[in-house]
Amino acid sequence: MSSERIPHDEHIALLHNGENGSQDFDEEYLHHPAASKRQRPAWYRPEGRSSTLTWVLALIVIVAATDGIALLYMSRIMNTVYADLSTDELDFANPYHGLDTLYGSGKIKSSKIDPIQNIPRDVAQVFPDRPKELAPVGEHDLFNKVFGTLSPHEKHLSVSPNVHTIAQVRALDYGMEECSLVIQLPGSGDRIEGNEPFRFNQLSVFDVYRLDAPKPLDVRKLSYSTKPPVKERVASLTLKGGEENLVTTFPCPWGTLHTFEVVCGEDSDCLVDIWSSQNTTYGIYMYQHQTI
Known part of the structure; x- marks a missing residue:
């Protein structure tokens, strides 16, 4: 093949x-x-x-x-533009220019002026058993549909073993530079305005201290742990209802701030709780007396 x-x-x-x-x-x-x-x-x-x-x-x-x-x-x-600027560090402006020279010359005789009642600019409570709790603010504020939030002209004096009251007053008037601190409570027949009860233990003993606070208090940040330090004790007293109880007297040049703390006296089971109103001035305040 x-x-x-x-x-x-x-x-x-x-x-x-x-x-x-x-x-x-x-x-x-x-x-x-x-x-x-x-x-x-x-x-x-x-x-x-x-x-x-x-x-x-x-x-x-x-x-x-x-x-x-x-x-x-x-x-x-x-x-910057929207900063929350505080006025606490600004100097208090002097509206009394020339009055020292005028009255110091001896050519002018001052008029007789009755004592002036001075209500504290701030009154607030702090709590030693709750040192970081802030002081109450606006407890009686109310909302109105027409006017918005209204803050009534009321101050609260409340003192017990677990509650202290701090009050700050500014002396304003020229020539009214001797002050007296007083505490007033209602008497048995006095009418109490509002719905808050008046509570008071007549056996109470209270101590009043002056605090070292040259600047205005910021109540929104005030607590027992942030309150100004104690400078001195100015009084220890029992209070009587129906009258003004004198606490202490002191010089008070115009424009100066004076801050006090009211607490229970040692070993005293004290109690006082009273609100002032628009028409009554109960609690703690001071008088300015004429010095020229």
């Missing part, structure tokens, strides 16, 4: 033609429209993902920087 043999050179030619044909086919396939549609998107390829991540991070940085600048700007506005 005879067979034809393909020359060796022809085998080589066919192999070369096959390789060349395969390469040509691959190139044509890659450029074919169908093949382009099957390619991965740019963002999915490694180099595309790196570029997209860079832009996202840059955008985040820009937004964060913008927010930070805006917050700093708003903080500056709140600390």
Whole structure:
């Protein structure tokens, strides 16, 4: 049986033609429209993902920087334009210019002036058994639809073993610079305004201390732990209802502040609880007496 043999050179030619044909086919396939549609998107390829991540991070940085600048700007506005400036550090203006020279000359004779009643600018309670509890503020405030929140002209004197009362008074009038501190309680026949009861233990003994407070009190921050330090004890006394009980007398140059604390005397189970009103002045206050 005879067979034809393909020359060796022809085998080589066919192999070369096959390789060349395969390469040509691959190139044509890659450029074919169908093949382009099957390619991965740019963002999915490694180099595309790196570029997209860079832009996202840059955008985040820009937004964060913008927010930070805006917050700093708003903080500056709140600390300058809308700052809650206190007047406590300002000097108390002198409305009596020239009066020292006028009365010191001896050419002017002063008129007779009766003692002036001076109501404390602040009266508040602190609690030794709850040293961080803030003093009550606006206990009798009420809301009116027409006028809004109303604060009645009332002061509260409340003293017991676990309650102290702090009162601060400013002496204002020129030439009325001798002061007397008093505590007044209603008598048995006196009418008590309002709904608050009057409570009083007649056997009570009270101690009154002067506090070292040259600046106005901030009642909103006042507590037993933040109250001014004690300077001296000025009186220890029992109180009588229906009359003014003198606590102490002291010089009070105009414009000066005087702060007192009323507490139970040692070993005394004391109790007093009374509110003043628009028409009655119960509790603690002082008189200014003429000195020129």
